Each structure stands twice: as structure tokens, then as C-alpha cells.
Amino acid sequence: PPSPVANERAQPLEYEAPGGTPLAMFYADVQAAQAELVDARKMYPELDCGVIPIGVGTAFRLASEGKALLIPSALELEAAGAPAGSSPVGQQLPLFGCLEISRDGGPGRGPILPLFMSRSDALAAVRDAADAIEGEGGADDF
Secondary structure: OOOOOEEEOOOEEEEEEOOEEEEEEEOOOOOHHHHHHHHHHHOOOOOOOOOOOOOOOHHHHHOOOOOOOOOOOOOHHOOOOOOOOOOOOOOOOOEEHHHHHOOOOOOOOOOOOOEEEOHHHHHHHHHHHHHHHHOOHHHOOO
């Protein structure tokens, strides 16, 4: 899940964006969040900070409202085709999916397609689906 650096009350720390707008930073990469925590503790030693998970929906909503940045993993950006070494700050979060594992959404609804914030998670889901179909004798249809 996206992970901000937060204070002891579990409130994400806010950073001042150009123009003075306060923004929370939600990291899709927990290691990047941990690195930010080290920096935050140096900058604000009086705060009892930590990294906490936050729901994907909440992170997307706050980012779409301009109240937060959702910072993708550099590794996932590269998996999505970004040049190696690209800064993840300010980039869109890549999502990975596979049409072959979509499901029927029911009457009057389109298909349901699971999306993943990690390419490796998407590939694992595809493998699991292929294994399940193979176990039913239908892997050739996958």
C-alpha cells in the first residue's frame, strides 16, 4: 500500500509545494518511504515519525484533489517503460494488468480487470490464473 511518513497521531507529514500548497507524500515504494523517514527525523527530531500504510483509494483521492503526491517506485517506472534513472517524483503511478485475467462484471457492467501497482505482482497473478486453469485442464485456452 502507499506509505507516507506520518507523525505520532498518524497524520502524514506535509511538504510545501511550489506556490505554498501543502502536500502529503505517499510512496508506492516502502523503501523510498523509509529513506524519507530518515530525512524527516533529521529535519524534525522533535517529531515522533514513522511510516504507515494508507489505503490506495485514499491516496488516489487525495492526489486527485491536489492534496498529496503519489510517488511511484523507480523500479516500477522502469518496468512501465520510463528511462532508467528517472526521478519518480511528479510521475504518474504505473498500473499493471492483464486482460486474460479479467472477469465478467455481471449484467449491465463491463469486465472487471484487476490492476496492480507492481509488475511482479501482476505477473504472479497471471501465473496463478494459468496454474488454476491448467489444473482444470484448460491451460491451452489461457
